[in-house]
Ligand SMILES: Nc1ncnc2c1ncn2[C@@H]1O[C@H](COP(=O)(O)OP(=O)(O)OP(=O)(O)O)[C@@H](O)[C@H]1O
């Protein structure tokens with residue numbers, strides 16, 4: 001079943017046409033890898049979906065309903081959780097406070113933004129969550145995020161997306177700067193999330209990862225979607241050549257012939 | 259106990275002890291009363307500045323607003339014949355407008371708060387000088403409800419206290435609650451720590467910042483009124499240089515100039531520290547013209563200490 005559909009999304013920054021026209025569909029329980037060279041427009045596309053900025057033109061449908069996503073809050077309320085490339089956490093806040101940032105458990109709700117945080121619930125929920133993601137052994141919910149490693153931070157951001165049981169989880173280069181073990185952790189998480197029925201949009205430069213976890217591949221080049229293929233129906237070399245725009249397999253045949 | 263506000267507190271106690279030993283008058287009721295009279299005026303502004311700095315912005319126009327607000331209020335009463343309550347309301351609206359303009363330009367146009375509020379300092383100070391033609395206003399000698407409310411005084415034994423101290427204490431408690439225990443405080447710290455992360459979680463960063471600019475401006479105006487009522491006069495140059503003194507109080511207390519880490523308790527300690535330094539070095543006989551040297555050196559020493567503690571904490 002279709003969860004998210006984009007139609008002709010367009011976005012320019014001044015004269016830079018970061019997104020010329022993007023359309024694709026994301027289905028339930030599916031992992032789609034979004035590939036493309038630096039500056040292809042991947043982050044711009046997912047920022048538009050997650051409400052970081054409005055698109056210039058184009059429509060977004062969630063479960064067949066046309067929606068307007070004007071803020072990050074709108075996207076979150078529609079069940080779209082995003083883990084951005086440029087770190088999603090506030091380093092000076094504790095893990096617990098980061099996990100619930102923007103959705104803090106409070107007492108006396110009628111006080112609005114002045115409502116007191118329910119610190120006990122905040123801490124308990126955070127600990128429970130850390131345990132579920134399997135990183136409870138060393139991490140204290142009260143520790144500041146600035147004291148964590150890159151991989152630990154990534155795990156925190158991912159567990160936050162999980163906790164709100166989002167329909168769609170978007171990961172922008174989640175394995176950047178991660179060690180081998182942490183990378184496997186992230187990939188394992190992607191599979192788990194899919195098995196739980198969520199849809200994942202995964203942006204990465206590592207094609208090997210794509211072939212490990214993705215069901216489908218979408219390739220962008222200069223603001224446009226230039227290819228869409230199932231993982232089963234393609235291979236590494238083909239995908240690589242589509243990304244760079246050079247026909248690598250042809251090149252390879254040529255050199256072999258010599 | 260490596261927290262910045264704790265180390266500031268230790269140093270405050272050491273300073274107080276040094277001054278007390280050097281001059282017996284330092285802890286006399288009269289001198290303590292004096293310090294407590296001045297403390298709230300800068301301290302109240304420092305509370306707003308702490309929240310603003312924690313959100314990653316700062317405001318250089320507070321000293322000028324401190325001067326302009328009472329000048330406008332008193333002109334309305336003395337020359338305009340308005341009721342004091344109406345005049346105070348007008349002063350409040352003026353402060354709100356100044357803060358809102360600062361906040362809107364910083365967040366919506368994206369100019370750094372240093373430049374925006376520096377320009378605002380000139381505009382506001384210039385306005386105060388222009389509307390008074392540079393002269394202090396006639397002295398103000400009508401005790402009344404608002405004067406008592408803001409600058410009344412009372413004696414406890416041989417100590418003389420102003421109601422402004424209660425304002426400072428009350429506002430401090432509110433600020434502690436908001437920054438450390440309320441949802442809003444979580445947002446303020448997150449915005450200063452990593453604005454994009456906060457926005458990505460649906461935190462209305464621009465609105466929060468605009469309100470903090472307004473709050474800081476209003477507190478600066480309030481402090482200006484308290485001061486003007488206390489000395490029964492309003493001068494267009496009142497509050498000159500206060501912006502830097504207030505920022506010094508805040509950072510000496512351990513709040514990061516770069517945002518994300520703020521402490522109200524630290525700011526209270528910082529305000530007490532700068533106040534007692536200014537008072538103490540006069541008492542122990544440092545020549546008046548030399549005392550900014552001392553103040554500067556002590557501030558620098560405090561900041562170096564914070565930086566070293568920070569490094570140590572990061573290493574361990
Ligand atoms: N806020 C912005 N203002 C101006 N130009 C921008 C902005 N964000 C992105 N761009 C431009 O839009 C284009 C697409 O950028 P985008 O970040 O979407 O690329 P990307 O595919 O995510 O690349 P990478 O793999 O390096 O992350 C680039 O040319 C970039 O310079």
Ligand SMILES: [Mg+2]
Nearest residue numbers: 042043044085
């Ligand atoms: Mg990107």
